[in-house]
Amino acid sequence: MYIGRFAPSPTGELHFGSLLAALASYLDANKNNGLWLLRIDDLDPPREQPGATEKIIDTLDQYGFHWDRDIVLQSQSHQHYQQALNQLIKARACYPCQCSRKEIIERTGHTQYDQHCLFTPVTKEKNISYRFKSTGKTVQWLDSIQGIQSSSEHPLNDFVLKRRDQLWAYQLAVAVDDHRMGVTHVVRGYDLLAESVNQLALITALNLQPINFAHIPVIKNLNGQKLSKQSYAPALTSKDVNYNLLLALDLLGQSVDKKLLTANKSEILQQAIVNWDIKRIPLEFSTLMT
Numbered sequence: 001m002y003i004g005r006f007a008p009s010p011t012g013e014l015h016f017g018s019l020l021a022a023l024a025s026y027l028d029a030n031k032n033n034g035l036w037l038l039r040i041d042d043l044d045p046p047r048e049q050p051g052a053t054e055k056i057i058d059t060l061d062q063y064g065f066h067w068d069r070d071i072v073l074q075s076q077s078h079q080h081y082q083q084a085l086n087q088l089i090k091a092r093a094c095y096p097c098q099c100s101r102k103e104i105i106e107r108t109g110h111t112q113y114d115q116h117c118l119f120t121p122v123t124k125e126k127n128i129s130y131r132f133k134s135t136g137k138t139v140q141w142l143d144s145i146q147g148i149q150s151s152s153e154h155p156l157n158d159f160v161l162k163r164r165d166q167l168w169a170y171q172l173a174v175a176v177d178d179h180r181m182g183v184t185h186v187v188r189g190y191d192l193l194a195e196s197v198n199q200l201a202l203i204t205a206l207n208l209q210p211i212n213f214a215h216i217p218v219i220k221n222l223n224g225q226k227l228s229k230q231s232y233a234p235a236l237t238s239k240d241v242n243y244n245l246l247l248a249l250d251l252l253g254q255s256v257d258k259k260l261l262t263a264n265k266s267e268i269l270q271q272a273i274v275n276w277d278i279k280r281i282p283l284e285f286s287t288l289m290t
């Protein structure tokens with residue numbers, strides 16, 4: 001059974017880049033007679049915006065998306081992350097670290113972690129993070145859009161599982177939650193490719209079922225910046241729903257019938273499911289958005 005999902009972080013409202021990821025994952029799940037689940041990645045309260053979760057849900061509804069099952073909230077899943085961390089501690093697949101970012105940069109000249117605390121006992125009692133102990137093995141997968149992918153560039157990548165401020169790191173949460181939700185297929189932006197390497201490393205370490213990844217290209221603005229909250233991408237509004245859906249389909253390489261501009265949005269989505277072909281997604285988006 002195919003289970004896909006969309007997992008926005010409530011750090012702001014959805015923008016056109018989010019619509020591309022939501023749409024691609026939604027259409028792929030429905031085309032494969034699968035389920036499409038919605039998870040809110042509310043892991044990082046300091047970065048979240050009040051009301052963003054409600055707005056995201058509202059916007060998805062306005063664009064005609066239907067999610068199967070109840071919405072999953074990462075803020076309600078902390079005990080599952082702790083269980084996974086305990087499992088990794090027991091398996092010696094992670095270790096505590098007391099280094100601050102500043103100390104790592106001072107020591108190494110960059111931010112790539114040097115495994116200092118793997119060899120030096122931790123003496124601090126507070127502000128301890130936990131890091132994954134990488135095996136040095138390359139992580140490889142066949143991406144449904146990008147083709148064969150390999151992590152060989154950074155074999156030693158002891159990424160953080162629990163942060164110094166005691167918040168859970170996205171890398172651990174996403175691996176645990178995708179597993180708990182029974183997710184089999186993840187369709188998301190190319191900007192998360194490095195996270196997929198980490199997720200697959202954790203899947204192996206935690207003995208979870210493998211996931212099929214597909215990374216869609218990232219849409220950029222005229223300055224070449226990725227559309228994001230940081231680059232002030234405008235929020236999706238309920239005004240141009242049909243236009244935005246058809247534009248997103250066009251960018252994703254799918255056939256678009258302009259007559260649908262005046263149709264009901266559910267008709268656009270229905271037709272898009274019927275015509276969906278993941279192989280037609282380009283490796284880069286040619287159109288630039290303002």
Ligand code: GLU
Pocket residue numbers: 006007008009041174187188192
């Ligand atoms: N919540 C994260 C984001 O919005 C990750 C989403 C994902 O894993 O698909 O960037």
Ligand code: ZN
Pocket residue numbers: 096097098099115116117118
């Ligand atoms: Zn350290």
